Amino acid sequence: MVLKITHLVKRYDPAGDAVLRDVSFEMAAGETLALEGESGSGKSTLLHLVAGLDRVTAGQIEVDGTDITTLSDAALAQMRRVVVGLVFQQFNLIPSLTVQSNIAFQARLAGRHDADWAAHLAQTIGLEAHLSSYPETLSGGQQQRVAIARALAAKPRLLLADEPTGNLDETTADAVLHLMLESAAETETALLMVTHSPRQAARMQRRLTLSHGVVSTRGPSEVAI
Numbered sequence: 001m002v003l004k005i006t007h008l009v010k011r012y013d014p015a016g017d018a019v020l021r022d023v024s025f026e027m028a029a030g031e032t033l034a035l036e037g038e039s040g041s042g043k044s045t046l047l048h049l050v051a052g053l054d055r056v057t058a059g060q061i062e063v064d065g066t067d068i069t070t071l072s073d074a075a076l077a078q079m080r081r082v083v084v085g086l087v088f089q090q091f092n093l094i095p096s097l098t099v100q101s102n103i104a105f106q107a108r109l110a111g112r113h114d115a116d117w118a119a120h121l122a123q124t125i126g127l128e129a130h131l132s133s134y135p136e137t138l139s140g141g142q143q144q145r146v147a148i149a150r151a152l153a154a155k156p157r158l159l160l161a162d163e164p165t166g167n168l169d170e171t172t173a174d175a176v177l178h179l180m181l182e183s184a185a186e187t188e189t190a191l192l193m194v195t196h197s198p199r200q201a202a203r204m205q206r207r208l209t210l211s212h213g214v215v216s217t218r219g220p221s222e223v224a225i
């Protein structure tokens, strides 16, 4: 399993309710999963925990066979470099690097830079004309696409995406999701994507809804968890 979450609990306020009360699910290599749920239900919290950007209150998260809840901050940073790709709402592009270098950056850190693959992604995601531009000269939607291409270029085992097409118009969003799904299939990357769009969620293999701190499956083709 690329991801195995077992009885995950997250409580921010020791005296308050847990945001995540008991979350368990697994993802195999290359699987695509939509994480849905109302605003404030804990979707971003879950992604941050899987990325090792925050600590769990209880439970386990195995990423590619390693329980990350016991790792040091340095080991978590190494996991983010090599195993996991992130497309979060802050794009975290490097302002002093061109679009082309931003796209290559993560892949270089992971030791998997492949110029042909990066060029293919830049072209398919519609950034070819902007390769020598700097992030500040791009629109929000273009910056979002750079962040997506950067994550895909590194061929991660697990890609965590928090509303990755939220800044894009419907046609561009559909095209970008298509590219993400195609690239993930090609590199056997598991894709865990938070989305508020039922239309986008329907294009993923599985759908989970987070509500009141637990997940439930949804849709006729769901695998029971």
Ligand SMILES: Nc1ncnc2c1ncn2[C@@H]1O[C@H](COP(=O)(O)OP(=O)(O)OP(=O)(O)O)[C@@H](O)[C@H]1O
Pocket: 012, 013, 019, 037, 038, 039, 040, 041, 042, 043, 044, 045, 046
């Ligand atoms: N760092 C934090 N400290 C304290 N509370 C937090 C923190 N981060 C999130 N929360 C709380 O946890 C709950 C879940 O927030 P989260 O951002 O995970 O929800 P979400 O489902 O991603 O929402 P949205 O769809 O609006 O992005 C909210 O009540 C939020 O206020």
